[in-house]
Amino acid sequence: MDGNRTPALEVEDLTVAYSDQPVLWDVDLTVPVGDKMAVVGPNGAGKSTLVKAALGLVPAVAGEVRVFGRPFVRGRGEIAYVPQRAGLEWDFPTDVLDVVTMGTYGGLGWFRRPGKAERERARAALDEVAMSEFERRPIAQLSGGQQQRVLLARALVQSAPILMLDEPFQGVDAPTERAIVAVLDRLSGEGRTVIVVHHDLQTVPEYFDSVLLLNVRAIDAGPVDEVFTEDNLRLTFGGRVGVLAQLAATVDRAR
């Protein structure tokens, strides 16, 4: 694509450690505007951590994140985040519309309450994920696929130029998976940038334009047809123990 455009997201030298164990090591990543990128890697490769660290939700040991060329600051509405469904308290006493309306809180500032306009936007987002008829349903009564659609709608409401989704296809039914894919296609068609932590290797070429192969380090990143090769996949999914041991030694020396 045109290389002189400012990328949507740039990650430089990002390193994250949990209690001295490196989870991400010196990750560089450039995501062009309008890209639809999968983040792929084995369990414990740091996929979710990459998303959270890019958003500043977990502290990074080192590294820099730029969004449209500027150092990233939360609260400017540039990145909408869809967390993992399983990490949420679904027995919370609230309904579908209310959860989606939370996506409008960022633009509301501290003291304004969501009003009619915000609820209308939330309804529109619910419509996009085909959940309109459930707007008054308590979230405790949703199926997994419905929960995932609600979380996607909450991100859509933010109208952010970049979306980061953590495992949106995990444990959802086939219609939900198709609905999510359709929404992601539309977003990228509108020039929005979509970054998805993904666990199903088979669907990567079908669903995504580009891929980041991650195993603590960034193994490779770029267009799917160039990067998504058997050699790269072997590098990413095999030999994990060796990589970690090597990294652990490096960290020890650095301390």
Add this chain to the structure above:
Amino acid sequence: MDLLGDYTLRMVALGSGILGAVAGALGSFAYLRRQSLVADALSHAALPGIAVAFLLTGSKTPLPIMLGAAVAGWLATLAVRLVVSRSRVPYDSALGMALAVFFGLGLVLLTVIQKRPDAAQAGLESFLFGQAASLLRDDVIVMGLLGAASLGVLAVLWKELKLLAFDGEFGASLGRPVRRLDGLFTLLLVIAVVIGLRTVGVVLMSAMVVAPAAAARQLTDRFAPMVVIAAAIGVVSGVGGAVLSSVVPHLPTGPTIVLVLSAIVLAALLGAPRRGLVWRWVRLGRLQPSAALDPVLMHLYALSRQHPDEPDHGHGLAVLRTMSPAGADVERALGDLEARGLAQPVGDGLWAPTAIGRREAERTLRRQTGGEP
């Protein structure tokens, strides 16, 4: 008995009511954040602060005592944060440790103070279980001001604190200072504890925070109503306990309030529509004789076991018809299962058992086979 005139009862009822409202409303947030133990630790940790405040001022005037309690509670949360961030001790264990250490220290200080010859210390142990009958107008005014302030903060930061309770990480992604909000909320809990010192005391205080929320959660599926109901339950228990303990001689106010509260919680746990135990029994009772007649649920469950990683993986009518005897009204059975919350459509005409449906199917299997499914 002459001393327990109308004035005393009015003060006690008012003070207990204020405590109930504040603890109930704040407690809803704490309960939903699974911070019940925090309330427990905060209130127990207040004891050494009370003792130190008394040692410094030599009197039991409310303000220094409240300040001491608040500072001690705050120090306890700082200690917990320090332990969690500097060691591998998990959060709940750190809370338990802080509770034990602070409360133990408080008891030691209390014992030391009581050995002193001067008479001013008399009654300091009432902060353990409260002594509402000694509430004066000034006490109640201070409690009212503190309560109004904390409920005011709750109202102003309503959507921020709700976000913090439901999905703090998402709140952070919107740019909200989640850590500072968390600190602020802890401060509000400390204030609730301070309000309850004279009424129910540090030991029973956690019940005032946790129990109304637990009961309210049984009664509603909506957020704002839950907070309001919890506050109302707090008020009813506070005032009810106060009145009861003034009518029946020798009944201590604090423990009576907590007993009234417990009765309400028990009633809600048993009798609440949908979530209550009785409601479940009734529904299960309806289910039990027909369990064998619900082969469709068992089929759905059997099919869903083929996809253990995808609990929502659905199956179509055609498959279920094939599994059922000819002429069985599969569609009606599915409608019936959905109405009872045991199965749900997952789109494209596909059906899957709900979590409850899976549990009931497993239970039926266990009944039939006498073993694990």
